[in-house]
Amino acid sequence: MLTMCLLGLGCAAAFAGTAPWLARRLPPRTAIYLLVGGAVLTTAAVLSMLAFLGATVLVQLPLVATAGDWSPSLLHATDPVPRWVAVCSLALLPAALVTGVAATVRQLAAMARLRRVCRDLGGADGVVVLESDRPEAFATPAGGGRVVVTTGMLRCLHTEEVRVLIAHERSHLRHRHTLWLMAVQVCAAINPLLRNVVTAVGHAAERWADEDAAAAVGDRRLVARTLARAALHVHDTVGCVAPVGTLGLGAVDSAVVSRVRALLDGPPRRQVAATLALVVLMVSALSWAAGVQDRTDDFFDAAHARGVATHSRAG
Amino acid sequence: MNEASQMSRTSRINGVDVAGQHPSERRPAGALEAEVLSALWDAGVPLTPTQLQERMRTGLAYNTVHTVLTRLCDKGVVARTRRAGRAAYQPVQAQVEHGAAQLRAVLDAARDRGEVLRRFVDTLTPQEEAALRAWLRESGD
Numbered sequence: 001m002l003t004m005c006l007l008g009l010g011c012a013a014a015f016a017g018t019a020p021w022l023a024r025r026l027p028p029r030t031a032i033y034l035l036v037g038g039a040v041l042t043t044a045a046v047l048s049m050l051a052f053l054g055a056t057v058l059v060q061l062p063l064v065a066t067a068g069d070w071s072p073s074l075l076h077a078t079d080p081v082p083r084w085v086a087v088c089s090l091a092l093l094p095a096a097l098v099t100g101v102a103a104t105v106r107q108l109a110a111m112a113r114l115r116r117v118c119r120d121l122g123g124a125d126g127v128v129v130l131e132s133d134r135p136e137a138f139a140t141p142a143g144g145g146r147v148v149v150t151t152g153m154l155r156c157l158h159t160e161e162v163r164v165l166i167a168h169e170r171s172h173l174r175h176r177h178t179l180w181l182m183a184v185q186v187c188a189a190i191n192p193l194l195r196n197v198v199t200a201v202g203h204a205a206e207r208w209a210d211e212d213a214a215a216a217v218g219d220r221r222l223v224a225r226t227l228a229r230a231a232l233h234v235h236d237t238v239g240c241v242a243p244v245g246t247l248g249l250g251a252v253d254s255a256v257v258s259r260v261r262a263l264l265d266g267p268p269r270r271q272v273a274a275t276l277a278l279v280v281l282m283v284s285a286l287s288w289a290a291g292v293q294d295r296t297d298d299f300f301d302a303a304h305a306r307g308v309a310t311h312s313r314a315g
Numbered sequence: 316m317n318e319a320s321q322m323s324r325t326s327r328i329n330g331v332d333v334a335g336q337h338p339s340e341r342r343p344a345g346a347l348e349a350e351v352l353s354a355l356w357d358a359g360v361p362l363t364p365t366q367l368q369e370r371m372r373t374g375l376a377y378n379t380v381h382t383v384l385t386r387l388c389d390k391g392v393v394a395r396t397r398r399a400g401r402a403a404y405q406p407v408q409a410q411v412e413h414g415a416a417q418l419r420a421v422l423d424a425a426r427d428r429g430e431v432l433r434r435f436v437d438t439l440t441p442q443e444e445a446a447l448r449a450w451l452r453e454s455g456d
Contacts, residue, residue: 113424114432121417127345129352131392132415137435140421147345150418151392151406153435154353159371162353165435166346172433205433225454228447231436235444255437257446 001080001295005049008288012042015281016193020200022278027268028207030275035201036180038282039187039194045289046191047096052296054090056081059300074303080295096190103189107182114142121146127166129154135234139169141178156233161226164213168223171212177205203255210259211268224263231256347375347383352392352406361396361403 015038023031056079058064065072118140121128127147130136135153140146147169154162172178184201188194210227214220262268354371355362362370364380371380384404387393394407421432439447 110424114421117417117420117424121421127349129345129348129392130415130418131390132418134415134418136418136422138432140432142432148418148421149349151352154349155356155406157353158357159350159354162349163346166349168435169433177433209433221454225451227436228451231439232444232447232451234436235439238438256439257443260447260450 001292001299002082002085004288004291004295005053008045008049008285008292011281011285011288012046012191013193015039015042015278015285016191016197018281019278020196022274023200023204025271025274026204027270028204028211030270031204032177032180032201032208034275034278034282035197035204036184038278039184039191039197039201041282042285043187043191043194045285047093048289049292050089050093050096052292053081053086054093055296056299057083057086057090059303068304070300070303075299078299078302080299100186100190103186107185111142114140118143118146121148127169133237135230135237137165137169137230139172141173141176145173147173152237153230153233157226157230160217160222161229164217164223164226165230167213167216168209171209172205174212175208177208181205203258206255206259207262207268210263214263220263220266224260227256227260227263347379348387351380351383351387355393355404355406361398361405363398363401363403367404 019035019038023035026034059068059070060072060075060079062072064070065075121130127149130148130150132150133152134150135156137147137149137153140148147166149162149165149169153165157165181198181201184194184198188198210223214223217223350371350373351367354367358366358370364377364384367384368375368377368380384393388395388404392407393404396403396405
């Protein structure tokens with residue numbers, strides 16, 4: 001049972017380690033589905049394994065054993081897991097759950113605050129032009145979805161480039177990229193190994209929106225040029241000072257340059273090997289977790305049946 | 316508050332306007348504002364609605380262009396002048412940053428709070444800056 005747990009955890013860790021690298025080879029839409037799906041499934045696998053391991057020691061507490069009609073001596077004799085491993089799992093589980101819930105609450109609170117602020121912006125259901133020299137353009141799903149763009153950003157772009165920018169931001173809203181990111185962030189709060197997966201999902205979301213913008217204007221080069229010019233303009237205006245509300249995402253992973261390169265490389269192709277590798281990793285993590293569940297059930301059943309038998313014989 | 320409600324009413328009127336004349340090309344009012352502003356900056360001189368219509372080459376109706384320009388004027392982003400006896404429009408150089416406080420409020424709300432908003436572009440390292448400038452120069456922009 002311990003071996004199964006280690007294999008399951010190994011698969012989850014392998015997913016976290018290789019997924020960001022493999023995802024770069026995938027079309028952005030596939031990448032997001034696999035990254036977020038894998039993050040959720042492997043996190044569920046890890047949490048359930050912690051729960052099953054913890055249950056093997058929990059059931060041996062006199063109170064629980066009596067309530068469930070288990071024989072403590074039999075449980076102790078057939079215990080498939082070292083006591084310290086089970087105790088550690090039992091301690092980790094509530095910590096992980098609390099972290100996950102806290103992360104969810106934090107995200108929802110940020111969204112609620114943003115929604116309040118966006119209510120005052122006007123321009124519901126569309127694009128809000130704000131008068132400011134600071135070049136900014138972003139999408140936020142708050143209040144039904146807004147694209148916010150400042151005059152400082154518009155001034156540096158040509159009309160067709162403005163069309164690219166707005167098509168890009170509206171793609172974020174249409175495909176609910178924020179929801180995918182919120183999901184993967186909650187997973188990463190529970191399992192810190194997934195931190196690079198969050199960055200990868202952010203990058204894939206930008207690529208997805210770039211591809212949508214390219215389809216909307218029918219010109220990949222134009223999208224690439226818009227990105228380059230906007231990024232340089234922001235760089236020249238804001239300089240190296242960290243912009244207000246830096247989101248960290250992509251700031252270190254050469255996001256804009258790799259997006260420009262991807263646009264110039266041509267439309268993304270399907271990559272069967274990378275897709276398959278990710279699917280295999282997440283499915284094996286799940287199946288090892290299912291194996292752990294089976295063993296735990298067997299352990300309980302055995303102790304229970306005999307416990308009932310001795311109990312009835314004594315009575 | 317008053318201004319916000321006024322603005323949303325105008326967008327709705329414009330939404331109907333755009334939809335009525337170009338059912339296949341219904342776009343949000345804000346996106347049109349952004350495109351019109353950008354076209355005016357590109358021109359560098361005051362443009363009449365007709366000139367603007369030609370420059371934008373998007374098959375927008377005259378009325379739509381006019382409505383957007385009027386709204387931009389109301390917001391104080393665009394100024395109306397005269398050119399050969401006709402009304403022409405040019406963007407106002409921002410003296411006071413009207414939107415700055417709102418922008419700061421939004422960014423503050425999102426600060427360090429993960430992914431509640433998606434930025435168009437990220438900050439650049441010096442190497443990335445050099446790479447992008449070199450590429451733009453090569454591609455003749």
